Amino acid sequence: MDVENTRTITTVDTVLNADSVEWCPHLGMEDVLLCGTYKLEESIPNNKTEESSSQTEANEQNEEAAKQIRHGGVIVYKLLPNEDLGLIDLQENQTLKMCGVLDIKWLEHQIEDEAIFGLVDAEGNLQLLKLNKERIAEFVTKSQLSESSLGLSLGWTYKNSSPCVAASDSSGSVTVFDASKNLSVVSQWKAHDYEAWITAFNRYNPNIVYSGGDDCKFKMWDLRDISQPTLCSTRHKMGVCSVQDHPFNEHITATGSYDEELIIWDHRHMKQPICSVTLNGGIWRIKWDPFKGDKILTATMYNGAHIVDCTDLGKGTLPIAAHYNHHNLAYGADWYRMNWNRDLRGEKSSKTSSNSMLISTCSFYDQSLHLWEWKYQ
Numbered sequence: 001m002d003v004e005n006t007r008t009i010t011t012v013d014t015v016l017n018a019d020s021v022e023w024c025p026h027l028g029m030e031d032v033l034l035c036g037t038y039k040l041e042e043s044i045p046n047n048k049t050e051e052s053s054s055q056t057e058a059n060e061q062n063e064e065a066a067k068q069i070r071h072g073g074v075i076v077y078k079l080l081p082n083e084d085l086g087l088i089d090l091q092e093n094q095t096l097k098m099c100g101v102l103d104i105k106w107l108e109h110q111i112e113d114e115a116i117f118g119l120v121d122a123e124g125n126l127q128l129l130k131l132n133k134e135r136i137a138e139f140v141t142k143s144q145l146s147e148s149s150l151g152l153s154l155g156w157t158y159k160n161s162s163p164c165v166a167a168s169d170s171s172g173s174v175t176v177f178d179a180s181k182n183l184s185v186v187s188q189w190k191a192h193d194y195e196a197w198i199t200a201f202n203r204y205n206p207n208i209v210y211s212g213g214d215d216c217k218f219k220m221w222d223l224r225d226i227s228q229p230t231l232c233s234t235r236h237k238m239g240v241c242s243v244q245d246h247p248f249n250e251h252i253t254a255t256g257s258y259d260e261e262l263i264i265w266d267h268r269h270m271k272q273p274i275c276s277v278t279l280n281g282g283i284w285r286i287k288w289d290p291f292k293g294d295k296i297l298t299a300t301m302y303n304g305a306h307i308v309d310c311t312d313l314g315k316g317t318l319p320i321a322a323h324y325n326h327h328n329l330a331y332g333a334d335w336y337r338m339n340w341n342r343d344l345r346g347e348k349s350s351k352t353s354s355n356s357m358l359i360s361t362c363s364f365y366d367q368s369l370h371l372w373e374w375k376y377q
Contacts, residue, residue, distance in 0.1 A: 005321075005322050005374060005375045005376065006322050006323075006324045006372055006373065006374050006375075007372060007373045007375070008326060008370060008371075008372045009088065009358075009371045009372055009373055010088075010089055010090060010370075010371045011326075011368050011369070011370050011371075012077070012090050012092075012368060012369040012370075012371075013367060013368060014035055014037055014075060014362070014367050014368060014369050015037070015367060016037035016038065016039040016071060016072055016073070016367060017037060017038050017039050017072075017364045017365065017367055018035055018036070018037050018331070018332065018362035018363065018364060018367060018368060018369055019036055019037065019038050019101070019102060019331040019332055019362065019364055020034075020035065020036035020101065020102070020103055020104045020285075020331065020332040020362070021033060021034065021035050021036075021332035021333065021334050021360045021361065021362050021369065022034045022104045022105065022106055022117070022332075022334055023334050023335065023336050023337055023360065024106060024115060024131070025106055025108055025290075025337060026106075026110055026115050029115055029131065029135075030336070030337050030338045031078055031079040031080075032076065032077070032078060032079075032093075032115075032131065032135055033076075033077040033078075033079065033090065033334075033360055034074055034075070034076060034077075034104050034106075034117065034137075035074070035075045035077065035332070035362060035369050036072065036073075036074055036101035036102070036103065036104045036119065036332070037072040037073055037074075037075065037100070037101060037367075038070060038071075038072040038100030038101055038102060038122060039070065039071045039072055039100060040069075040070050040100070041069040041070065041071060070099050070100035070122035070123075071097075071099065071100060072097075072098065072099060072100035072101045072121075072122065073095060073096045073097045073098050073101060074095075074096045074098075074101055074104065074119065074129075074137065075092060075094070075095050075096075075369075076092075076093045076094040076095075076096075076131075076135060076136070076137055077090045077091060077092055077093060077369075078090070078091045078093045078135055079091075079336070079371075088371075090369070090371060093135045093136070094135070094136050094137060096129075096137055098121060098127075099121050099122045099123045100121060100122035101119050101120070101121055101122075102119075102120055102121065102122065102150065102151055102152055102153070103119065103120050103151070103152065103153045103154055104117060104118070104119045105117065105118055105119075105154050105155060105156055105165075106156075107156045107163055107165075107179075108156065109158070109163075111163065114130045114131070114132075115130060115131040116128060116129070116130050116131075116140070116163070116179075117129055117130075117131070117137075118154050118156070118165050118167075118179075119151075119154070120145070120150075120151025120152060120153065120154050120167050120168075120169070121150075121151050122150050122151070123150075123151075124144055124145045124146065124147070124148070124149045124150060124151055124169060124170075125142045125143065125144055125145065125151060126142060126143050126144075126145060126151060126154060126165065126167045126175075126177065126183065127139070127140075127141075127142040128140040128141050128142065128165075128179060128183065141182055141183055142183070143177060143183040143185070145167055145169040145173065145175050146169045146171040146173040146175070146188075147171075148171075149169040149170045149171040149173070150169060150170040151167055151168075151169050152167075152168050152169055152170060152195060152196060152197055152198070153167070153168045153196075153197065153198045153199050153200075154166060154167040154168075154199070155199055155200035155201050155209075155210075156179075156201065157201035157202075157203075157206040158206060159206040159207075162178055162179070162180040162181075163178075163179040163180055164176060164177065164178055164179060164186065164201070164206065165177050165179050165183075166199045166200070166201060166209050167199065168191070168196035168197070168198060168199035168211060169195075169196060170195045170196075171190075171195075171196075172190055172191055172192035172193055172194055172195060172196045172213060172215075173188060173189065173190055173191060173196060174187075174188070174189060174191040174196055174199050174209065174211050174221070175187070175188040176188070176209065176223065186223070187223055187226055189221075189226045191211040191213065191219060191221070191229075192211065192212075192213025192214065192215050192217060192219075193213065193214075193215040194213055194214035194215050194239075195213060195214040195239070196211050196212070196213045197212055197213060197214060197239055197240065197241035197242075198210070198211065198212040198240065198241050198242055198243050199211045199212075200243050200244060200245075202220075202245060202253075203245035203246075203247070203250070204245070204250040206223075207222055207223045207224055208220055208221070208222060208223075208230075209221045209223060210243045210253070212236075212239070212240025212241060212242070212243055212255065212257075213239065213240060214239040215239070216234060216236055216237060216238055216239060216240065216257075217232055217233065217234055217236075217240065218231075218232075218233040218235070218236060218240045218243065218255050219231060219232050219233070231270055233270070235263060235272075235273060236255065236257040236259050236261065236263070237257070237259040237261075238257050238258035238259035238282075239257060239258045240255060240256075240257045241256060241257060241258060241282065241283065241284050242254075242255065242256035242257075242283050242284060242285050242286040242298075243255045243256075243286065244286045244287065244288055245288075246288055246293050247288050247289075247290055247293045248292075248293045249293065250267075251266050251267045251268055252264060252265070252266060252267075252313065253265045253267065254286050254288065254296055255286070256282075256283025256284070256285075256286050256298060257282070257283060258282040258283075259282075260278050260279055260280055260281055260282060260283065260300075260303075261276050261277070261278050261279075261283070262276060262277050262278075262279060262283055262286070262296065262298060262308060262318065263275075263276045264276065264310065264313055264314075264318070266314075274313055274314040275313055275314055275315070275316065275317065275318055276317070276318065277308055277317050277318040277319075277320065279298060279300050279303060279306050279308075279320070280300075280303045281300035281301045281302050281303025281304070281330075282300070282301040282302070283298050283299070283300055283301070284298075284299045284300070284301050284330070284331050284332075285298065285299040285331065285332060285333050286298055287333055287334055287335060288310075289335055289357075290335055290337055291335075293310075294309070294310050294311045295307055295308065295309060295310060295321065296308045296310055297333050297334070297335060297359060298333065299330040299331050299332055299333040299361060299362075300330055301329055301330055301331070302328075302329060302330075303323075303325065303330075304323060304324050304325035304326065304327045304330055304361075305323075305324045305325075305327065305330050305333050305359070305361045306320055306322065306323050306324075307320070307321045307322040307323075307359075307374060308320055308321065309321045321374075321376065322374050322376075324359075324361065324370075324372055324374075326363070326370060326372075327361065327362075327363040327366065327370070328363050328364065328365040328366045329363060329364035329365050330361055330362065330363060330364070331362060331364050332360075332361060332362040333359065333360070333361045333362075334359070334360055334361075335357060335358075335359055336357070336358035336359065336360065355375060355376055355377065356373050356374060356375045356376070357373070357374050357376070358371065358372075358373060359371075359372055359373070359374055360372075
């Protein structure tokens, strides 16, 4: 592994703890980056020494409620050339304040020329927003998940030409909504015994939903019969917190866990994974590269971010192509989807521009968003 193949371009103060980053996938809007933030407000101790029992009980209830107050939101950034430095920079375009945001996902295809994204929040809501031409996010609608739960993750698909979104929550439940019908509930079920850290649709079959939970289980569900999972894997030894299908190969799926292992699965042979690698940090997010699908970017919690070479799947331990370690708890990571040298810096195609990628990651405790370059051979 070449540790000198990454370079920080800029670091942005997000003010609150940053936990998710997502580049816009839509043509002409690839310069938009969303960052979700979340902060748990610390309770203020009660200094009164004399009070009645009823007052004590009321204060204890109020203090418990205060402990649960969460703040956060979504920051909309735009990627711009910085002519003075000859580089690029992130410009804050908008900050939406709300309760803490734990996950954000774009709908891959626009609806009536509108860019739609969803988020799950700390009050247990799924929210849908749209981005207008001025790169301003506008609220569309929201729906409650399980009662008294935190929203943890979401994923999109199209079913019968209608957009559907699945969301998981801290009660262990997964809820599937029809986004074309004001988030009407299609299905809801108890998927895990503890927190359902992650959910996603199978990219190639909208009837199949994945889930991963703190019960160490990776499951597959068929929406036509959710009475039991079609697969329940206990291969991971700790909570399963990330899953994503290969962007071009319908048979391949990757999962990640608190057990620090990135696992690659082949749907034709699910009894055993085809390969894996240990990254020495919990794997909170997985992002296959959207260009060739031969690399995986991970947000590796207390061990920064990694790029894993997936060129030769099934041939032993996966090699680590890059390690970017400038984080204090990495929760979010994503690939910029354009040739950043050519499209932002105006450089003609060259060995340098064709052999580097632009990546964004975020650091939770540092309250920072990182924009960095990976140069590869």
